[in-house]
Amino acid sequence: MLNNEVHALRRAHTSTSKSRSKVSDFFLKLWAFRASYLFIAPFMICFIVFILIPVLCAIVLSFMYYNALEAPRFIGWDNFRYMLSQDLILIKYALPNTISFALIIGPGGYICAFMLAWLISILPGIYRKWFTLALYTPSLAGLVAMSIIWTPLLSSDRLGYLNSFLLNLGLISEPVLWATSKEHLMNSMIVVTLWKSMGIGFLAMLAGILNVNPELYEAGRLDGIRSRLEEIWYITIPSTKPQMLFGAVMAIVGAIQSSGIGAALSGMNPTPQYAGHMIVSQIDDYGFKRFELGYATALSVILLLIVFFANKFANKLFGTKEGE
Missing domain, CATH: 1.10.3720.10 (MetI-like)
Structure with missing residues (x-):
């Protein structure tokens, strides 16, 4: 019983060490290519702020009823059902x-x-x-x-x-x-x-x-x-x-x-x-x-x-x- 607990602790410690090692390797690589990431940062910021986030918000809002006065209310697929059958x-x-x-x-x-x-x-x-x-x-x-x-x-x-x-x-x-x-x-x-x-x-x-x-x-x-x-x-x-x-x-x-x-x-x-x-x-x-x-x-x-x-x-x- 004690041996099993020791093995479990060792595996947990090993997995934790591996995850920490992966994280540290990631940051080391990020720092090594910091000049490249700095050059693409303006594009990525503009892409995320003006394209990615609005598209994701639009997808979420498409499943809601919203009239700009009341808080958005989730209605599921009703907008798409109305689109296909009643509009x-x-x-x-x-x-x-x-x-x-x-x-x-x-x-x-x-x-x-x-x-x-x-x-x-x-x-x-x-x-x-x-x-x-x-x-x-x-x-x-x-x-x-x-x-x-x-x-x-x-x-x-x-x-x-x-x-x-x-x-x-x-x-x-x-x-x-x-x-x-x-x-x-x-x-x-x-x-x-x-x-x-x-x-x-x-x-x-x-x-x-x-x-x-x-x-x-x-x-x-x-x-x-x-x-x-x-x-x-x-x-x-x-x-x-x-x-x-x-x-x-x-x-x-x-x-x-x-x-x-x-x-x-x-x-x-x-x-x-x-x-x-x-x-x-x-x-x-x-x-x-x-x-x-x-x-x-x-x-x-x-x-x-x-x-x-x-x-x-x-x-x-x-x-x-x-x-x-």
Whole structure:
């Protein structure tokens, strides 16, 4: 009996010594690389304070009822049940509109950004910067500046620039409600979003294309590449995968963030017959008008998951694999 107790004490002492040794080794390694940790500390602090903690708080709040006046009350999965079974505006308008809009704007804007970046890359240097500036500038325009430009163009009366132009050509017999009708609002949103989609992702792809080693093109010609299309497929795209991945992520985020364009163009919120109503619009409605912050947070969590899986898919396509 006594021997068993002695063995147990020895094992406990040994395990305690090992744990203390691991802790001391951890702090020794931390101190040995203190300069490296000091350099990454600003990023880690900002990431934890402004991204990690808010995301965790949002996940917790999505399981609660909160109206900004009373204390949050835990309600379990009720917000998500309501989302799937009773929120008819979300199911009938917001979700289908968001999916169709993102499927057009995401790949469409991404392909346009790559093709325009490639076309600019083959221009002489004296013209390249001016074309780059002309294509990048619209992405800097906010909703107010954008509406000042596009509202007169898409005005629904005869004085609207587009209607006036088409009427003078005889292509239409009466003004078209480009921004205030259910049939045309989504198309107008897509055109405006593509116009302002040449943002930082476009610049990243342009920089990647310009930095491709010219010797690779020479080696490709020696190996049998005979056309520009083959150069793009076999050399340009594989050589700019990191920039293309970044551009894909920015295209996904930009497609999700462009939900306010419908309200800016139509001057109505919600948009006519919910033609331009998106998930982000639904979040704004419940969060800032109805003050149902718990449900708005649950919608935000679902949107976060959609963006996360879209980014994972982009990483599968353009992520650098081991050995490349």
